[in-house]
Amino acid sequence: MRAALSPDPSGPGGDTARIDTPRYRTALLRTGQRTGGMDFRNALAGLPCPVLVMAGDQDPVSPVAFSETLAASLPPDRVRFERFAECGHGVFGDAPDQAFAVLRDFIQAV
Numbered sequence: 001m002r003a004a005l006s007p008d009p010s011g012p013g014g015d016t017a018r019i020d021t022p023r024y025r026t027a028l029l030r031t032g033q034r035t036g037g038m039d040f041r042n043a044l045a046g047l048p049c050p051v052l053v054m055a056g057d058q059d060p061v062s063p064v065a066f067s068e069t070l071a072a073s074l075p076p077d078r079v080r081f082e083r084f085a086e087c088g089h090g091v092f093g094d095a096p097d098q099a100f101a102v103l104r105d106f107i108q109a110v
Contacts, residue, residue, distance in 0.1 A: 041073035051079045052106045056087030056094060080106055 051074050055067030064083060071081035082102045087094035 041069070044070070044073040045075060047074060047078065049078065050106070050110050052103065053079060053081045054084065054091050054099065054102065055082070056084045056089060056091050058087060059089045061089040080109075 051071075053067050053071040053074075055062070055064045057064045059067075067083075068081065071079050084091045084095050084098060092099045
């Protein structure tokens with residue numbers, strides 16, 4: 001499954017992007033949300049603290065494209081993005097050694 005960013009005409013000027021996959025739309029509809037209804041990317045740019053974004057490339061809940069967009073919305077000098085191959089939503093369960101090594105490294109660097 002490959003997620004795609006697509007324009008959301010409900011956003012200001014129609015330039016807001018959203019993740020658009022069948023699984024994502026289905027998950028949002030199950031929770032009563034509307035696709036593209038939660039977009040905090042503008043607020044992320046002002047985050048003052050370091051952020052570690054960890055994403056499994058097989059995540060059925062939050063597609064990796066969503067995590068990539070999240071990381072791209074954060075200040076580049078404060079974000080570290082780690083993509084985990086062959087991992088789902090729980091990278092610590094799927095690749096514990098790698099996930100904990102990344103987390104330890106991130107904490108030590110902060």
